[in-house]
Amino acid sequence: MTLITEIRLRRILDSRGNPTVEADVVTESGGFGRAAAPSGASTGEYEAIELPADEAIAAAREHAVPRLVGEAYAGNQREIDTILRAADGTDDFSEIGANSAVAISMAAAKAGADVLGAPLFQHLGGAFRGENFPTPLGNVVGGGEHAADATDIQEFLSAPVGAPSVEDAVFANAAVHGAVADLLEERDLPSGKGDEGAWAPSVDDEEAFEIVDEAVSQVEDEVGFNIGFGLDVAAAEMYDAESGTYEYESAGVSRDTDEQIAYIAELVDEYDLVYVEDPLDENDYDAFADLTDEVGDQTLVCGDDLFVTNTDRLTEGIDRGAANSILIKPNQIGTLTDAFDAIELATANGYESVISHRSGETEDTTIAHLAVATDAPFIKTGAVGGERTAKLNELIRIADDAT
Numbered sequence: 568m569t570l571i572t573e574i575r576l577r578r579i580l581d582s583r584g585n586p587t588v589e590a591d592v593v594t595e596s597g598g599f600g601r602a603a604a605p606s607g608a609s610t611g612e613y614e615a616i617e618l619p620a621d622e623a624i625a626a627a628r629e630h631a632v633p634r635l636v637g638e639a640y641a642g643n644q645r646e647i648d649t650i651l652r653a654a655d656g657t658d659d660f661s662e663i664g665a666n667s668a669v670a671i672s673m674a675a676a677k678a679g680a681d682v683l684g685a686p687l688f689q690h691l692g693g694a695f696r697g698e699n700f701p702t703p704l705g706n707v708v709g710g711g712e713h714a715a716d717a718t719d720i721q722e723f724l725s726a727p728v729g730a731p732s733v734e735d736a737v738f739a740n741a742a743v744h745g746a747v748a749d750l751l752e753e754r755d756l757p758s759g760k761g762d763e764g765a766w767a768p769s770v771d772d773e774e775a776f777e778i779v780d781e782a783v784s785q786v787e788d789e790v791g792f793n794i795g796f797g798l799d800v801a802a803a804e805m806y807d808a809e810s811g812t813y814e815y816e817s818a819g820v821s822r823d824t825d826e827q828i829a830y831i832a833e834l835v836d837e838y839d840l841v842y843v844e845d846p847l848d849e850n851d852y853d854a855f856a857d858l859t860d861e862v863g864d865q866t867l868v869c870g871d872d873l874f875v876t877n878t879d880r881l882t883e884g885i886d887r888g889a890a891n892s893i894l895i896k897p898n899q900i901g902t903l904t905d906a907f908d909a910i911e912l913a914t915a916n917g918y919e920s921v922i923s924h925r926s927g928e929t930e931d932t933t934i935a936h937l938a939v940a941t942d943a944p945f946i947k948t949g950a951v952g953g954e955r956t957a958k959l960n961e962l963i964r965i966a967d968d969a970t
C-alpha cells in the first residue's frame with residue numbers, strides 16, 4: 568500500500584552552502600522517497616515563495632504533514648499536491664514555503680515509484696511515454712547573478728542537438744567546458760567558476776561569444792555531430808524599469824527595448840543560436856511576442872522568469888504569442904502536479920518544455936526523471952560539478968536502463 572505513514576523534514580546543504588529542505592516520505596508497505604529543494608539566485612518576480620529552510624520546515628510540519636500522514640497515498644500525486652496547496656492556503660506557498668512543498672511533492676513521487684518497484688520516470692510518465700531523451704543544455708560560460716565580475720549574459724550554453732545519444736551529448740558538453748578552459752588559458756584569462764560550474768572569466772559578452780563559438784566548433788569537429796549554441800540572457804536582471812533600458816555593465820552598453828530585440832535577433836543570426844532564454848524583461852510580453860515573431864521560426868525563445876512554470880502566466884503568453892518555449896522549474900511553482908500541468912499546457916499549444924535545475928542545487932535527480940517522463944526536448948542542468956553531474960549521470964543511467 569502507498570498510504571503515507573511518515574514524513575521527515577530536515578535542513579541539508581545546497582551547492583552554495585546554504586540550507587535547503589530535504590524530505591523523506593515513507594509508506595505503509597515500506598516504500599521510501601527522498602528529495603531536496605533547489606534554490607534560485609536570479610529568481611523571477613512571480614515565483615512561488617522560498618522561505619528560510621528552518622521556517623519552511625516548521626510551517627510544513629505544522630500545516631502539511633498532519634494532513635498527509637495517514638491520509639494520502641504516495642501513488643496519487645495529484646491528491647498529495649492538492650493537499651499541499653490546501654495546507655498552505657495561499658497562491659504562492661508563502662505559508663509553508665515552496666521549498667518544503669516541492670521537497671515533499673517530489674519525495675512522495677519517489678515513494679510512489681518505490682512501492683511499484685518502478686523507476687521514477689516510468690511512474691511519472693506511464694507505460695506509454697515516448698522513447699525520446701532530452702538534449703542537455705550545458706552552461707559553459709556564465710556571469711550575471713551567478714558570478715561576480717563576469718559576463719552580463721547569465722549563461723552561454725552548449726547544445727549538442729546532433730548527438731546520437733544522451734551519453735554522447737553529456738560528454739560533448741563536458742568537452743566544450745574543457746575546450747573553453749584551454750581557450751581562456753591561451754588568452755591569458757584566469758577564471759574561476761560561477762554557481763553552476765560554468766567558467767566565469769572577467770570578459771564582456773562579445774569575448775565570451777568568440778570563446779564559446781570557437782570551443783563549440785572545436786568539439787563539433789572532434790565528435791562529428793552538430794553542437795548548437797544557446798543563451799540564458801536573464802534579461803530581467805539587467806533591465807532598469809525606470810529608464811526602460813537593458814544595462815550591459817561589463818560592455819558599458821545600454822539598450823532600449825527595440826534595440827534589445829534587434830540585438831538578440833542579430834545574435835540568433837550570427838551564432839545560429841538554437842535557444843534563447845529570457846531575452847527580455849519578465850513583464851514585457853509584447854517584446855517577447857515581437858522577438859518571437861522575428862526569430863521564432865529559427866530558434867527557441869524560452870520564458871523562464873516570464874512564465875515561472877505558472878499556467879496562468881503561460882496562458883497569457885500563449886494568447887499574446889510571447890515565446891515558443893517554457894522553462895520548467897518545479898520549485899518555481901511548488902509541486903510536481905503544477906509542473907506537469909504547465910508542461911501539458913505548453914505541449915497542447917506547441918510550446919517546447921525545457922526542464923531545468925536551479926543555480927543552487929543538491930544531488931537530487933528528480934528533474935532527469937521528469938524530463939524523460941514528459942518527453943521534454945531539452946534539459947538544462949549544467950555541464951560539470953557534482954550537483955550537476957548527479958542529474959547528467961542519472962540521464963545516462965536511465966538511457967542504459969540502470970536506475
Ligand SMILES: C=C(OP(=O)(O)O)C(=O)O
Pocket residue numbers: 606607608609610611799801871923924925926927
Ligand atoms: C537556472 C537559472 O538560475 P537561477 O536558478 O538562479 O534562477 C536560470 O535563470 O535559468
Ligand SMILES: [Mg+2]
Pocket residue numbers: 799801844845871872
Ligand atoms: Mg533562466
